[in-house]
Amino acid sequence: MKIKLHSTLLLISLFFIPQNFFAQGDLMIMPKRLVFDGSQRSQEINLANTGSDTAVYAVSFVNYNMTESGSFEQVETPTEGQRFAEGFLRYFPRQITLAPNEAQTIRVQLTRTGNLEQGEYRSHMYFRAVEEQTALGTEEDAESEGISINIKTVFGISIPIIIQQGESTTQLDITNIQFEKDAETPQLSLVLNRSGNMSVYGNIKVDHISPKGKTTEIGMVKGVSVYTPNAKRNFSFELRNAREVDLSQGKLEVSYFEEDGEILAKKEYEL
Numbered sequence: 001m002k003i004k005l006h007s008t009l010l011l012i013s014l015f016f017i018p019q020n021f022f023a024q025g026d027l028m029i030m031p032k033r034l035v036f037d038g039s040q041r042s043q044e045i046n047l048a049n050t051g052s053d054t055a056v057y058a059v060s061f062v063n064y065n066m067t068e069s070g071s072f073e074q075v076e077t078p079t080e081g082q083r084f085a086e087g088f089l090r091y092f093p094r095q096i097t098l099a100p101n102e103a104q105t106i107r108v109q110l111t112r113t114g115n116l117e118q119g120e121y122r123s124h125m126y127f128r129a130v131e132e133q134t135a136l137g138t139e140e141d142a143e144s145e146g147i148s149i150n151i152k153t154v155f156g157i158s159i160p161i162i163i164q165q166g167e168s169t170t171q172l173d174i175t176n177i178q179f180e181k182d183a184e185t186p187q188l189s190l191v192l193n194r195s196g197n198m199s200v201y202g203n204i205k206v207d208h209i210s211p212k213g214k215t216t217e218i219g220m221v222k223g224v225s226v227y228t229p230n231a232k233r234n235f236s237f238e239l240r241n242a243r244e245v246d247l248s249q250g251k252l253e254v255s256y257f258e259e260d261g262e263i264l265a266k267k268e269y270e271l
Contacts, residue, residue: 026049026050026051026053026055027047027048027049027050027055027057027098027127027129027157028047028048028049028050029045029046029047029127029157029159030045030046030048031045031159032159032223033159033160033161033162033201034108034125034159034160034161034162035162035164036110036161036162036163036164037164038164038165041109041110041113042107042108042109042110043107043108044105044106044107044108045105045106045108045125045159046103046104046105047096047098047103047104047105047106047127048098048101048102048103049098049099049100049101049102049103050101051100052100053100054097054098054099054100055097055098055129056095056096056097056098056129056130057095057096057097057098057127057128057129057130058094058095058127058128058130059091059093059094059095059096059106059125059126059127059128060094060125060126060128061086061089061123061124061125061126062074062123062124062126062158063075063076063078063084063086063122063123063124064124064158065079065082066225066226066227066230066233068230068232068233068234069233069234070233070234070235079229080229081228081229082122082228082229083119083120083121083122083228084121084122084123085121085122085123085161085162085163086123087112088110088111088112088113088115088116088121088163089108089109089110089111089123089161089163090108090109090110090111091106091107091108091109091125092106092107093106095130106125108125108161110163116163116165117165118165118166118167118197119164119165119166119197119198119228120162120163120164120165120197120198120199120228121162121163121164121165122160122161122162122163122199122227122228123160123161124158124159124160124161125158125159125161126156126157126158127156127157127158128155128156129155129156160227162199164198166197168196168197168198169196169197169198170194170195170196170197170198170199170200171194171195171196171264172192172193172194172195172200172226172256172264172265173192173193173195173265174190174191174192174193174254174256174265174266174267175190175191175193175267176189176190176191177189177190177252177254177267177269178190179252179269179271181242181247185238185239185240185242186218186238186239186242186243186247187236187237187238187239188206188219188236188237188239188252188254189234189235189236190204190234190235190236190254190267191232191233191234191235192224192226192232192233192235192256192265193231193232194226194228194230194231194232194233195231197228198228199225199226199227199228200225200226200256200258200264201223201224201225201258201259202224202225202256202257202258202259202264203220203221203222203223203224203256203257203258203259204219204220204221204224204235204237204254204255204256205217205219205220205254205255205257206218206219206220206239206252206253206254207252207253207255208242208245208247208250208251208252208253209250209251209252209253210245210246210249210250211249211250215253216241216244216245217241218239218240218241218242218244218245218252219237219238219239219240219241219242221235221237224256247271248271249271250271251268251269251270251271252268252269252271253266253267253268253269254266254267254268254269255267
């Protein structure tokens with residue numbers, strides 16, 4: 001029997017955006033990451049369908065390595081120094097149907113915590129849109145023993161879920177700052193160097209300090225992470241407010257700080 005397939009590309013999209021929510025397609029997720037740091041044993045993820053059609057999402061875990069450029073590669077087994085969180089997490093439900101403008105909550109719980117060693121564990125909860133496979137066969141197809149199947153486009157979105165066990169020994173340093181002021185939009189490149197037993201997640205801010213001491217914020221990027229076991233991440237971004245200051249004099253102050261405002265690293269660059 002011959003089978004004819006009419007299919008579109010399976011799209012699996014991963015984006016990490018600096019809002020309190022995380023959206024792709026018609027699915028909105030809040031928050032965009034979960035961290036179990038010992039103060040909670042259960043947390044919730046809120047999903048909302050912002051589209052005009054009913055949607056079905058299958059929920060599962062996937063695991064990723066972060067590259068030095070900040071992209072992600074799916075892996076089946078942990079690399080040296082990496083621990084997966086999925087074996088210590090339980091969640092419900094595992095499939096969700098959302099009508100237009102409908103919302104639902106997924107509960108995520110810690111389990112088997114007596115087996116946790118000191119350090120960090122990370123897996124990503126993956127939400128995959130499920131589309132029906134529609135048979136397009138006609139009577140003529142049936143007579144010729146042919147079946148035509150249409151597979152609609154689907155997409156996926158994932159958020160990290162992190163377990164942190166014990167005290168953090170993590171430190172961060174900023175090195176290799178490079179400044180391109182002659183570009184159409186001035187750009188800054190740097191290296192984030194992480195050491196210790198846990199990841200870092202925070203914001204990068206760039207201030208221009210004039211020779212007279214006036215400080216002007218000229219760049220900000222939110223939600224920049226360096227996940228274990230990575231020791232460094234190469235990062236570059238545009239300084240969109242840099243035209244407001246004189247970049248031929250003074251200095252740049254680059255700082256990396258967590259969401260609670262704690263500064264983990266600071267470095268100056270003389271202009």
